[in-house]
Amino acid sequence: MGPLSSKAKTQKSPSVRDDATALMTALPRLYGYFYPRVGGHKPLAEDLTQDTMLAAVRSGKSPTSPDELMAWLFAIARNKLIDHYRKQDREKRNLGQRVEDDDLGVQPGLPDLDLESLPLREEVTATLAELNPRYQAAIVLRYFDGCDVSTVAQALFLSESATQSLLARARNTFRSVWIARNGDAR
Amino acid sequence: MNHDTDHDFHQFRGTFDSAITPDAEFKAKMEKLLKAEKPVVTERTSSVLASPPKRPSESIMPARRSSPLMIAAAVLTVFAVVVASVWVLSGDMLEGEYASAPSGIATMPADAPETPGPDVQLTANSFHSAPDGIYLQGIYDGVVITQQWREHVSEKESEGGSAVHSPERTSVIVAQDQATGEVLWELDQLDFSSPRVSNSVLVATRLNWNDLDSQGNPKLEVLALNLKTGEVLWSIPVGDVGPGPVVQTVRFDLEVAANRVFIVYHSGTVQALDITSGEEVWETEFDPGDGEILQFRDSNDQEWQETRYNVATAIWNDLLAIVSGNYILATLDIETGELRASHNLSESEPHDGRLMMLEMEIQPIPTGILLTSLVSGSDTPNSVVQLVDPVTGEVQWTHEFEGTIDLHVAENGAITVNSHIWKLNSWLLQLFGQSGYSTHQLFWMDGKTGVEILQTERSRSDWMPFAMTDGTYACTRSDISEIVCFDRSGTRYLMQELIPTGIPVMVKGVLYVPTADGLYKVQLP
Numbered sequence: 001m002g003p004l005s006s007k008a009k010t011q012k013s014p015s016v017r018d019d020a021t022a023l024m025t026a027l028p029r030l031y032g033y034f035y036p037r038v039g040g041h042k043p044l045a046e047d048l049t050q051d052t053m054l055a056a057v058r059s060g061k062s063p064t065s066p067d068e069l070m071a072w073l074f075a076i077a078r079n080k081l082i083d084h085y086r087k088q089d090r091e092k093r094n095l096g097q098r099v100e101d102d103d104l105g106v107q108p109g110l111p112d113l114d115l116e117s118l119p120l121r122e123e124v125t126a127t128l129a130e131l132n133p134r135y136q137a138a139i140v141l142r143y144f145d146g147c148d149v150s151t152v153a154q155a156l157f158l159s160e161s162a163t164q165s166l167l168a169r170a171r172n173t174f175r176s177v178w179i180a181r182n183g184d185a186r
Numbered sequence: 187m188n189h190d191t192d193h194d195f196h197q198f199r200g201t202f203d204s205a206i207t208p209d210a211e212f213k214a215k216m217e218k219l220l221k222a223e224k225p226v227v228t229e230r231t232s233s234v235l236a237s238p239p240k241r242p243s244e245s246i247m248p249a250r251r252s253s254p255l256m257i258a259a260a261v262l263t264v265f266a267v268v269v270a271s272v273w274v275l276s277g278d279m280l281e282g283e284y285a286s287a288p289s290g291i292a293t294m295p296a297d298a299p300e301t302p303g304p305d306v307q308l309t310a311n312s313f314h315s316a317p318d319g320i321y322l323q324g325i326y327d328g329v330v331i332t333q334q335w336r337e338h339v340s341e342k343e344s345e346g347g348s349a350v351h352s353p354e355r356t357s358v359i360v361a362q363d364q365a366t367g368e369v370l371w372e373l374d375q376l377d378f379s380s381p382r383v384s385n386s387v388l389v390a391t392r393l394n395w396n397d398l399d400s401q402g403n404p405k406l407e408v409l410a411l412n413l414k415t416g417e418v419l420w421s422i423p424v425g426d427v428g429p430g431p432v433v434q435t436v437r438f439d440l441e442v443a444a445n446r447v448f449i450v451y452h453s454g455t456v457q458a459l460d461i462t463s464g465e466e467v468w469e470t471e472f473d474p475g476d477g478e479i480l481q482f483r484d485s486n487d488q489e490w491q492e493t494r495y496n497v498a499t500a501i502w503n504d505l506l507a508i509v510s511g512n513y514i515l516a517t518l519d520i521e522t523g524e525l526r527a528s529h530n531l532s533e534s535e536p537h538d539g540r541l542m543m544l545e546m547e548i549q550p551i552p553t554g555i556l557l558t559s560l561v562s563g564s565d566t567p568n569s570v571v572q573l574v575d576p577v578t579g580e581v582q583w584t585h586e587f588e589g590t591i592d593l594h595v596a597e598n599g600a601i602t603v604n605s606h607i608w609k610l611n612s613w614l615l616q617l618f619g620q621s622g623y624s625t626h627q628l629f630w631m632d633g634k635t636g637v638e639i640l641q642t643e644r645s646r647s648d649w650m651p652f653a654m655t656d657g658t659y660a661c662t663r664s665d666i667s668e669i670v671c672f673d674r675s676g677t678r679y680l681m682q683e684l685i686p687t688g689i690p691v692m693v694k695g696v697l698y699v700p701t702a703d704g705l706y707k708v709q710l711p
Contacts, residue, residue: 023220027213032206046212050219057220071702075666075685079649083624086608110194115201124198143195144202148321148333148700149379151688154650157590159547160379161391161437171192 022066023053026073033077036121037140038084039129048084052077078145082155085137089156110175123182130177135170142167308671308681308708313367314360315704322700323359325693326383329370329413330362332705361416364693371416378409384442386413387461391424391440408440408449410464420464424449439499441506443520448506452495456506458523468523475510498548500555507555507576509548517576529579531557551599551633554582558593561586566607573636583636587629598657599633606651607644626651630660630672640672654692659710661692669697671710681708 030052034045055076113120128136134156141147141155153163207213314320316334323331336358359378361370378390388411410419424438437452446467447459454474458467474495496511505526506518513532518525549556554573561568569591573582589607610622627644631637640660653662659679661671669681669690681697688700697708 024213024217027216028205028207029203031208031212032204033202035206036202042209046208049208049212050216053216053220071685072666075649079624079647079666082650087622110197112194113197115197121202124202139195139198143192143198146199146319146335148688150321151650154592154652154689161439164379164391165437167192171195175194 022069023056025066026070027053029070030073030077033074034081036125036128037081037136037144039136040122040125041129044084048077048080051080055080078141081140082137085133085140086156088133089137108175108179110178127174127178127181131170131173134166135173138163138167138170139174306677306679306711308679308710310681310683310699310706310708313698313705313707314362317703319687319702320700320705321688322691322698322705323381324383325364325691325698326381326388326413327386328364330364330698330705331381331388332360332362332700334358334360359416361413370414373411373416380440382440382442382447383413385445385461387411387419387442388413389440389442389447389461408447408459408464410447410461419462422459422464437494437497439497441499441501443501443504443506446520448499448501448520450497450499450506450508452497453493454495456508456518456523458520470518470523470525472508472516472518473510473512473514475512475514477511498557500548500550502550502555502576505576507548507550509555509557515574515576515579527577527579531574531579531581547593549593549595549601551595551601553599553634556593556595556601556633558591560590563588569605571603573633585631585636588627592653594654595633596655596657600639600655600657600660601631601633602653602655602660602662603629603631604651604653604662605629605644606647609646623647624651626662628653628660628662630655639674640676650686652686652689654690656692656694658695659692661690661697669699669708671697679710684708 027049031045031049034048035042038044038048052073056073113124115121115124128139131139137156138152141152142149147155149160149163149167152167153160156163156166158166313330314332316332318335321333323333325331334357357374359373361372362368363370378392381388381390383389390409390411392407392409406424407421408424409421411417412419439450439452441448441450442461445461447461447464449457449459451457452474454471455469456472457469459465460467474497477493477495479493498509500507501520502517504520506520508516508518509531510516513530515527515529515531516525517527547558551573554575557572557574559570559572561570566589568589569587570584571587571591571593572584574580575582587603587605589605591606592604594602594604605627607625607627608622609625624647625644626647628640628642630639630641632639642662642664645664649663649666651663653660655661659671659673661669663686664670667682667685669684669686671679671681673679681699684699684701684706686699687702690697690699692698695710697710699706699708
């Protein structure tokens with residue numbers, strides 16, 4: 001039974017801006033979150049980082065710990081990213097462009113990659129940049145961020161079965177582009 | 187080539203989260219912006235009839251009497267100040283009507299009773315700890331089904347013969363007793379979707395990469411498990427490869443009822459199986475409508491075309507309802523497959539010629555099936571929800587919502603509708619790349635009558651919104667780390683301790699919320 005622990009009152013939340021230092025400390029991590037997820041497009045990563053931090057300040061929230069601050073910022077960031085993918089997908093549709101790639105047949109799986117290596121991470125980022133927005137969104141949300149299929153489905157306004165289908169196509173296309181860029185290492 | 191469906195992609199998890207220092211110019215810009223930006227103060231009162239937040243009064247620059255040159259200079263100066271100030275102006279002025287933080291204030295219908303009491307704070311209790319991530323599949327007959335990821339170190343032999351240890355993540359399906367949290371069973375390396383339960387049998391679909399067809403494609407399967415023990419009862423491949431090489435082009439819906447599983451292929455075939463044995467009981471055809479012809483081309487430049495149909499299904503009492511994209515409703519007897527009714531619902535179309543498409547899901551409630559269609563609205567597509575009697579085809583009520591919607595139904599027929607609209611920013615913000623933002627609004631309705639119980643104000647969504655009801659409460663997400671629930675009087679219940687990482691499930695006054703470190707229970711009073 002939930003207690004009636006709070007009375008209605010006018011609340012004035014302290015601004016996150018009051019701890020601007022903490023926010024600026026979070027800047028490299030936020031930027032580092034967006035940069036690979038938008039295919040290494042620097043201006044876009046900056047825009048999304050800026051949107052996220054401004055949204056955080058405007059909300060008037062004040063997280064009580066650095067961990068809570070980062071978790072909260074990343075939650076805003078993910079939704080900014082989803083909005084960005086949706087917008088790109090919508091623009092592509094409005095222009096009448098094809099939104100899914102042609103069928104490529106079954107591609108071999110990716111090799112085990114030493115992702116400690118910066119050049120290899122940059123290569124993954126560059127490969128992602130060559131995919132259409134929907135495939136980018138599916139790969140990033142599912143495999144970079146570890147979202148479940150239902151969350152990916154809702155983000156892209158698809159049913160779960162359509163999302164599974166999309167993920168399979170996205171993976172196949174990513175593998176195909178990777179092989180085209182790097183050869184088949186298997 | 188044999189390989190797991192996505193194991194080669196799981197290596198990406200957690201490796202693209204490193205900090206990257208941006209350019210000094212961007213850092214300086216952010217410092218300036220953060221100093222100038224101010225938060226928007228949120229006022230919460232006990233009144234559920236509070237009106238939307240007002241815009242702050244705009245200052246008016248006094249007119250000046252001066253020469254034309256001075257006037258021109260003043261105009262140019264004002265213009266320059268406005269453009270330069272676009273980053274520092276309050277969000278109220280530039281970002282649309284509801285620029286304040288989402289309030290979760292309920293707007294009650296006109297004949298609502300007096301304001302209820304103050305907000306009630308809810309507390310969360312841990313149900314299951316899962317530090318590597320958890321996804322809540324659903325809660326069925328007292329069993330909580332989740333998908334979790336376990337990290338382990340695998341040992342492989344390198345070319346030189348030495349052992350190489352590499353970290354791997356595998357998917358595990360876990361079943362727990364809802365009352366005690368006791369783990370009933372676990373199944374390794376299983377990843378399925380769209381689970382359905384009937385007669386204590388859980389039925390789901392999966393891509394089986396361990397069983398490939400002659401063209402090297404994974405087989406799509408329907409899988410049945412004993413819900414209480416996890417024993418695999420049967421699995422069958424579904425669909426045919428079709429004209430192209432990718433088996434994922436097969437589309438179907440899965441339904442269960444009593445002792446039957448129904449595989450409804452969008453191309454127009456229904457297969458009914460015995461739920462415990464997987465043996466076919468009957469098969470029949472239905473009209474899937476006109477469909478859309480799509481062209482494909484593979485890497486060998488071979489071309490083919492495929493017709494995609496738009497079909498939605500639901501189980502209602504002892505009937506299987508199938509609606510095609512042409513708005514033909516076919517209702518089949520679940521025991522025999524006999525066609526009990528067929529209706530052309532486009533004759534009851536209330537859309538005044540604005541129809542765009544039928545949504546791909548229909549939802550059953552005790553008094554009928556809920557059909558959602560997209561129609562063109564003034565600025566955005568709108569969604570029309572109709573309650574249809576599957577036997578008579580009669581439309582019992584119709585309600586139109588702005589934007590696209592998510593619909594959730596409770597066992598007693600109450601429904602929540604989450605309406606999404608993308609709002610455009612002013613042209614000034616668009617110049618700087620901030621084209622718009624997502625908004626959502628919750629509607630809670632009596633599904634039987636279509637009468638509204640409660641709605642919230644339209645709020646900006648900088649997070650993944652969701653909404654659900656169990657008939658007694660309606661819950662939605664009003665902030666990244668805030669879930670708000672209402673009872674029928676409009677009293678508000680707040681959960682502010684959790685950051686949901688997926689869609690919660692609500693069962694009889696208890697919310698199960700997945701988060702980054704596990705599954706939590708929130709008991710509503």
